Amino acid sequence: MNVLVINAGSSSLKFQLLDVDTREVYAKGNCERIGIDGSFVGYESIAVEGKQKIEAPLPTHKDAMQYVIEIINATGKDFIGIGHRVVQGGWYFPESKVVTDETLGWVREVAPLAPLHNYAEADAIQVCRELFPDKGNVVVADTSFHYNIPEKAWRYALPRDVVDKLHIRKYGAHGTSHRYIWRAAKEFLGDDMHKLVSCHLGSGASLSAIQDGKDMDTTMGLTPLDGLIMGTRCGTIDPATVCYLVREGGYTIDEVDTMMNKQSGLLALSGISSDSRDIEDGAAKGDANCQMAFDMFYYRTSQLIMEMAQAMHGFDTMAFSAGIGENSDVMRLGVAKELEWMGVKIDEEANKVRSDEVRCISAPDSKIKVLVVPTNEEYMIALDVAELLG
Numbered sequence: 001m002n003v004l005v006i007n008a009g010s011s012s013l014k015f016q017l018l019d020v021d022t023r024e025v026y027a028k029g030n031c032e033r034i035g036i037d038g039s040f041v042g043y044e045s046i047a048v049e050g051k052q053k054i055e056a057p058l059p060t061h062k063d064a065m066q067y068v069i070e071i072i073n074a075t076g077k078d079f080i081g082i083g084h085r086v087v088q089g090g091w092y093f094p095e096s097k098v099v100t101d102e103t104l105g106w107v108r109e110v111a112p113l114a115p116l117h118n119y120a121e122a123d124a125i126q127v128c129r130e131l132f133p134d135k136g137n138v139v140v141a142d143t144s145f146h147y148n149i150p151e152k153a154w155r156y157a158l159p160r161d162v163v164d165k166l167h168i169r170k171y172g173a174h175g176t177s178h179r180y181i182w183r184a185a186k187e188f189l190g191d192d193m194h195k196l197v198s199c200h201l202g203s204g205a206s207l208s209a210i211q212d213g214k215d216m217d218t219t220m221g222l223t224p225l226d227g228l229i230m231g232t233r234c235g236t237i238d239p240a241t242v243c244y245l246v247r248e249g250g251y252t253i254d255e256v257d258t259m260m261n262k263q264s265g266l267l268a269l270s271g272i273s274s275d276s277r278d279i280e281d282g283a284a285k286g287d288a289n290c291q292m293a294f295d296m297f298y299y300r301t302s303q304l305i306m307e308m309a310q311a312m313h314g315f316d317t318m319a320f321s322a323g324i325g326e327n328s329d330v331m332r333l334g335v336a337k338e339l340e341w342m343g344v345k346i347d348e349e350a351n352k353v354r355s356d357e358v359r360c361i362s363a364p365d366s367k368i369k370v371l372v373v374p375t376n377e378e379y380m381i382a383l384d385v386a387e388l389l390g
């Protein structure tokens with residue numbers, strides 16, 4: 001059963017055509033710089049050999065979709081429906097839902113919580129409805145998995161009338177990835193796993209506490225700014241810092257928003273890059289700021305792993321995933337060393353192995369199993385489409 005998965009950003013549109021039964025990917029790519037100069041479509045497909053690049057003006061997502069259609073058609077594969085990654089599902093998507101006029105309206109209604117993403121995603125859904133009138137569409141929200149965490153975990157200690165009126169609560173993000181990580185770790189460990197701390201560490205990063213498949217807590221909040229130190233996001237800081245920056249620093253609220261989301265995190269700490277590979281190189285050459293960026297990343301991540309463990313009153317497994325978690329043995333080791341006091345022990349040789357498979361990197365006498373789980377959000381989205389439309 002084939003599914004087309006669309007992941008639209010404000011200026012990009014990623015796509016993947018895959019078979020949910022065999023997990024075979026027939027075509028995948030990214031339309032980049034939509035609405036800006038220098039736009040192009042990069043893709044791979046079973047219809048052509050090697051990586052392809054089409055340089056073409058892409059004024060809108062609709063123009064980008066025209067190229068996606070051509071690329072999909074060239075594979076000769078039909079598909080049962082289209083799954084759309086939506087960053088913010090708000091209070092409307094505790095689970096994935098088939099697109100109707102009503103559900104599409106909900107994606108727009110909650111867009112103020114994720115303005116850079118939801119509007120573009122809603123537009124992409126609309127374009128798909130027009131271009132593929134006989135195909136169903138499904139919304140798979142990044143927030144769904146976290147929606148039913150216990151109230152004591154999602155509620156903010158702010159006045160009730162304010163939070164009720166503005167729908168302020170912890171929504172989290174990366175839920176589709178955490179859901180996949182649980183599934184893949186369970187397939188790997190079977191009955192040995194009940195309480196997992198899932199660590200999605202990419203340029204955006206979050207943790208999730210998952211007990212027997214149910215999400216218990218997560219580190220991102222109302223928006224993805226909360227929690228861990230990320231590539232360019234500061235993560236948790238004293239909220240009064242915002243007021244202080246505005247009152248004493250003279251920054252506008254938009255400038256503070258940009259500062260905290262785009263100019264902070266590993267980029268600000270290292271002073272050179274948001275990319276962990278550059279920082280690793282810097283630290284290896286003795287750059288003290290790069291080393292501090294890593295030390296703070298290890299410390300914060302291990303602190304929040306403990307916070308997730310508290311949500312489950314313990315944990316038996318932790319799983320590293322996403323760009324940093326899957327690829328950086330240095331980061332994995334750094335985080336694990338912080339947790340050595342409570343029995344986490346890494347097998348340093350196993351940690352260095354590179355692979356696309358789920359693997360165990362903890363020592364046999366580690367109290368906690370430590371896994372590396374390559375995430376696959378597209379597959380998870382496709383599974384939801386197969387379930388709802390198949």
Ligand code: ADP
Pocket residue numbers: 201202203204231274275276277278322323324327328
């Ligand atoms: P996102 O999807 O949030 O953009 P990714 O999951 O792609 O992020 O992760 C990007 C991060 O992964 C970057 O910090 C990058 O440095 C890191 N990364 C990717 N490949 C490697 C690698 N081989 N070694 C170390 N870090 C890596």
